[in-house]
Amino acid sequence: MKNSILRLALASVAALCVGSVPADAAWEPVRPVEFIVPAGTGGGADQMARTIQGIVTKHNLMKQPLVVINKSGGAGGEGFLDVKSSANNPHKIIITLSNLFTTPLATGIPFSWKDMTPVAMLALDEFVLWVNADKPYKTVKDYVDAAKAGGLKMGGTGSKQEDQIITVGIEKATGTKFTYIPYKGGGEVAVQLVGGHVDSTVNNPIEAVAQWRGGKLRPLCVFDSKPMNYDEQIADGKAWKDIPTCKSQGLDLEYVMLRGIFMGPKATKDQVQYYVDLFTKVRATPEWQDFMKSGAFNTTFMTGADYAKWVEGEEKRHETLMKEAGFIGTGN
Amino acid sequence: MEELVNLFHGFAVALQPFNIMVMVLGIVLGVLIGVLPGLGGANGVAILLPLTFSMSPTSAIIMLSCIYWGALFGGAITSILFNIPGEPWSVATTFDGYPMAQQGKAGEALTAAFTSSFVGALFAVIMITLVAPLVASFALQFGPAEKFAVYFLAFCSFVGLSKEPPFKTIAAMMMGFALAAVGLDSITGQLRLTFGFTELLNGFDFLIAVIGLFGIGEILLTMEEGLAFRGGNGKIDLRVVLKTWMGLPKFWMTSLRSCLIGCWMGVTPAGATPASFMSYGIAKRVAKNGKNFGKGEIEGVVAPETAAHAAGTAALLPMLSLGVPGSPTAAVLLGGLLIWGLQPGPMLFVEQKEFVWGLIASMYLGNLVGLLVVLTCVPVFAAILRVPFSIIAPLILVLCAIGAYSVHSSTFDVVLMLVFGVIGYLLKKCNYPLAPLVLAIVLGDKAEEAFRQSLLGSGGSLGIFFSNGLVSSIMVLGLIALFWSAIQEGWSRLRPPAAVA
Numbered sequence: 034m035k036n037s038i039l040r041l042a043l044a045s046v047a048a049l050c051v052g053s054v055p056a057d058a059a060w061e062p063v064r065p066v067e068f069i070v071p072a073g074t075g076g077g078a079d080q081m082a083r084t085i086q087g088i089v090t091k092h093n094l095m096k097q098p099l100v101v102i103n104k105s106g107g108a109g110g111e112g113f114l115d116v117k118s119s120a121n122n123p124h125k126i127i128i129t130l131s132n133l134f135t136t137p138l139a140t141g142i143p144f145s146w147k148d149m150t151p152v153a154m155l156a157l158d159e160f161v162l163w164v165n166a167d168k169p170y171k172t173v174k175d176y177v178d179a180a181k182a183g184g185l186k187m188g189g190t191g192s193k194q195e196d197q198i199i200t201v202g203i204e205k206a207t208g209t210k211f212t213y214i215p216y217k218g219g220g221e222v223a224v225q226l227v228g229g230h231v232d233s234t235v236n237n238p239i240e241a242v243a244q245w246r247g248g249k250l251r252p253l254c255v256f257d258s259k260p261m262n263y264d265e266q267i268a269d270g271k272a273w274k275d276i277p278t279c280k281s282q283g284l285d286l287e288y289v290m291l292r293g294i295f296m297g298p299k300a301t302k303d304q305v306q307y308y309v310d311l312f313t314k315v316r317a318t319p320e321w322q323d324f325m326k327s328g329a330f331n332t333t334f335m336t337g338a339d340y341a342k343w344v345e346g347e348e349k350r351h352e353t354l355m356k357e358a359g360f361i362g363t364g365n
Numbered sequence: 366m367e368e369l370v371n372l373f374h375g376f377a378v379a380l381q382p383f384n385i386m387v388m389v390l391g392i393v394l395g396v397l398i399g400v401l402p403g404l405g406g407a408n409g410v411a412i413l414l415p416l417t418f419s420m421s422p423t424s425a426i427i428m429l430s431c432i433y434w435g436a437l438f439g440g441a442i443t444s445i446l447f448n449i450p451g452e453p454w455s456v457a458t459t460f461d462g463y464p465m466a467q468q469g470k471a472g473e474a475l476t477a478a479f480t481s482s483f484v485g486a487l488f489a490v491i492m493i494t495l496v497a498p499l500v501a502s503f504a505l506q507f508g509p510a511e512k513f514a515v516y517f518l519a520f521c522s523f524v525g526l527s528k529e530p531p532f533k534t535i536a537a538m539m540m541g542f543a544l545a546a547v548g549l550d551s552i553t554g555q556l557r558l559t560f561g562f563t564e565l566l567n568g569f570d571f572l573i574a575v576i577g578l579f580g581i582g583e584i585l586l587t588m589e590e591g592l593a594f595r596g597g598n599g600k601i602d603l604r605v606v607l608k609t610w611m612g613l614p615k616f617w618m619t620s621l622r623s624c625l626i627g628c629w630m631g632v633t634p635a636g637a638t639p640a641s642f643m644s645y646g647i648a649k650r651v652a653k654n655g656k657n658f659g660k661g662e663i664e665g666v667v668a669p670e671t672a673a674h675a676a677g678t679a680a681l682l683p684m685l686s687l688g689v690p691g692s693p694t695a696a697v698l699l700g701g702l703l704i705w706g707l708q709p710g711p712m713l714f715v716e717q718k719e720f721v722w723g724l725i726a727s728m729y730l731g732n733l734v735g736l737l738v739v740l741t742c743v744p745v746f747a748a749i750l751r752v753p754f755s756i757i758a759p760l761i762l763v764l765c766a767i768g769a770y771s772v773h774s775s776t777f778d779v780v781l782m783l784v785f786g787v788i789g790y791l792l793k794k795c796n797y798p799l800a801p802l803v804l805a806i807v808l809g810d811k812a813e814e815a816f817r818q819s820l821l822g823s824g825g826s827l828g829i830f831f832s833n834g835l836v837s838s839i840m841v842l843g844l845i846a847l848f849w850s851a852i853q854e855g856w857s858r859l860r861p862p863a864a865v866a
Contacts, residue, residue: 074696111566327703
């Protein structure tokens with residue numbers, strides 16, 4: 034077993050605080066459940082996994098502890114390969130981001146989402162086009178005009194991943210050309226924009242909201258089919274819902290990122306159902322709703338065949354996008 | 366002074382009995398985490414994060430930041446006693462700390478390390494108290510080019526340090542760069558040098574290399590020398606603390622310089638590891654008995670420890686005021702802040718006064734508590750060296766194996782650690798210096814990334830490294846450090862012969 038003794042020891046300290054809860058599912062974990070994060074500590078997926086871990090602990094939603102483990106190597110490939118090789122082990126779940134699709138395509142790591150069992154979509158993460166508040170671009174049109182003149186720098190997280198896919202999408206939609214500069218994490222990207230080292234970013238809301246509130250950044254549009262659903266004022270009397278969609282501003286591009294749960298191959302129906310029930314309970318807690326609000330998430334929830342169908346559609350879309358952008362790795 | 370009023374209010378928050386309790390608990394847990402090589406502050410904080418969800422955000426951050434202080438203190442213990450750095454920033458502490466322990470001066474080394482850590486942290490937290498907004502805007506000026514310049518300076522201030530021939534130093538450093546290149550290339554998103562082995566996706570983790578090169582390598586060397594564990598005859602009582610303290614004030618210049626380097630590195634945010642190396646390198650150049658560095662010079666413990674702790678503390682400033690973490694542990698704390706519903710960023714200091722100043726007050730108190738806890742334990746730690754080597758060596762081996770395993774929960778890493786152990790042993794036998802190798806593994810990929818980001822931005826022109834006052838001056842400092850010995854030699858030749866005589 035690939036359990037870390039130390040992690041488990043510490044996790045069982047956490048478990049001591051948890052009382053027992055009567056079970057209503059036919060299957061339930063009999064030992065600690067590993068919650069794999071195919072990304073580094075402190076990133077978006079990691080934050081969500083640790084929030085879930087905290088909610089589960091606080092509300093006694095599981096008898097066994099839930100242990101978060103980061104396996105970020107090879108753009109998350111390490112984590113996915115670990116789950117792929119864990120057939121018949123229901124004590125391991127994984128949270129995904131878009132690297133579910135992009136990592137195997139870009140690096141040629143032998144892995145596809147079909148090697149895992151889909152459990153549930155927890156939420157979709159939005160992408161917003163941000164510029165420095167000191168720059169004269171007030172609208173998407175101002176910005177695209179400036180980009181047409183050339184030489185704008187786009188900062189983003191990772192290489193050949195979602196941020197760069199969106200950047201290539203913008204280039205295609207507007208006939209412009211950006212210099213894309215990859216950084217390690219979303220927070221760093223936002224700060225590089227504040228410092229004027231790049232001209233724009235497509236940060237997730239949670240990565241840039243602090244700088245928006247501080248009056249350092251300006252959102253231009255959101256890459257979703259409809260505006261975000263949060264009307265609490267953030268800055269300049271504006272709320273998330275006041276940010277127009279990019280399409281309505283003449284930039285025809287939509288992109289949202291999956292925050293979903295998968296488990297190893299050959300999971301039984303009962304086992305999947307246990308986790309679906311668990312996450313339904315997690316979603317009902319006030320802490321989860323606060324978390325969704327703080328990151329302006331799209332709270333779509335899907336399970337079963339709907340979820341699998343959605344993932345399949347996204348995979349095709351990513352394959353097309355990556356092919357068009359020339360991001361397909363040589364290892365394939 | 367509005368800051369001081371706020372700070373005293375913060376002390377009132379931090380001094381609540383419950384908060385004092387979590388402070389002590391955090392420090393003790395942190396020291397344990399720091400002692401176990403591989404577990405590390407970031408992992409420790411991440412594992413214990415859920416424990417704090419039932420507390421108020423202020424108590425929670427006090428506990429977690431105290432774990433962080435504890436880990437910073439604890440990292441020095443194994444570095445000095447066994448030559449195994451528990452944390453990346455403790456590597457430079459081994460250079461003189463371990464020779465001191467071998468000479469029976471483990472107590473002195475530990476006391477100096479802990480005290481310097483405290484001084485560094487205190488300096489950084491005073492800086493945070495007084496000039497937080499100013500410093501935060503300085504950090505914003507650091508783009509990729511400036512970051513690369515900082516790494517360049519770190520490498521340069523270290524080249525030529527070694528007693529070994531320069532070619533051996535360069536060979537060791539190049540080997541480190543090669544190892545750092547394995548894994549995902551973050552600029553192109555392609556895998557490099559993995560040869561299809563999925564185990565290599567992650568690259569060579571610095572901690573595993575260090576545990577092997579230093580820890581295992583050292584055990585092998587000791588075994589060869591007949592299982593004699595040097596340093597077991599040290600005096601061990603609390604008076605050693607006082608005696609060491611008497612000798613420390615004369616290193617005030619080194620301390621001050623290290624504090625400044627540490628704060629600068631922590632804020633920019635390059636982190637504690639380059640800070641400790643750079644501080645050690647410069648101290649060796651400048652100090653009167655610099656040529657004895659590496660043979661058990663107490664100043665060689667003071668310099669890196671002060672800088673590392675100042676940087677570790679200062680790293681919290683960009684996290685709070687900009688939302689960008691200055692260290693891996695700060696990144697996890699950042700995640701915690703978001704979970705508690707606090708948004709780090711320019712508005713945090715305005716909207717969450719009680720939280721921010723409670724945290725800053727706990728930095729003062731937490732470090733003081735930490736210092737007391739670890740100093741009282743100095744005799745206990747030093748006494749470990751009295752245990753016969755044949756008993757302690759297997760324990761160290763097990764500790765190393767657990768540490769290597771817990772970095773990524775992978776048994777492959779344990780094997781890798783043993784391989785590195787053999788490499789470390791061979792390199793030492795052939796008189797190759799290990800420090801440049803380690804420095805290149807730690808900073809190599811970061812330096813490469815910053816370099817390539819800069820060139821992407823400039824369209825391939827190297828001029829970007831001299832494009833503004835800030836980056837040019839750091840680069841020039843780096844070049845001066847690189848050619849320091851040549852400059853010195855040239856200077857003495859230029860001087861009139863009378864002065865030489």
